[in-house]
Amino acid sequence: MEGEKIIEPIIVGGFTVRVEDASSALQYQQLCGSWLGYRNLIQISTTYDKQTQAQTLVHETLHAINAVYLESREVDEATVAAMAQGWFQVIIDNPHLIKKIWSMAEAEREGNGVKDTEGVGEKD
């Protein structure tokens, strides 16, 4: 439904980004999604299939990353689209990679970043 949140807000570089359904507005513009930096908002059209919505979510998140980490540097849309497509496919094909990255970062946050390399760093 229009304006309804699609997922819980995501955090990009410390900024809270809402993800909402904006099917009508996007359909009018013939877009699958949109990044509205001034509102920290990702809009997704739910009129497309779930895979397209997921790809769009990755795509718009890359725009958000560009806004936060590259100060909205001018990037060409084809590059964003290709990077998003690549990331989407890597995420889908490698759930173990995402879990590993997450668990490594989590271990670091918990102060035992050497958890996976048995014996290393245990004695100091």
Ligand SMILES: [Zn+2]
């Ligand atoms: Zn784009």
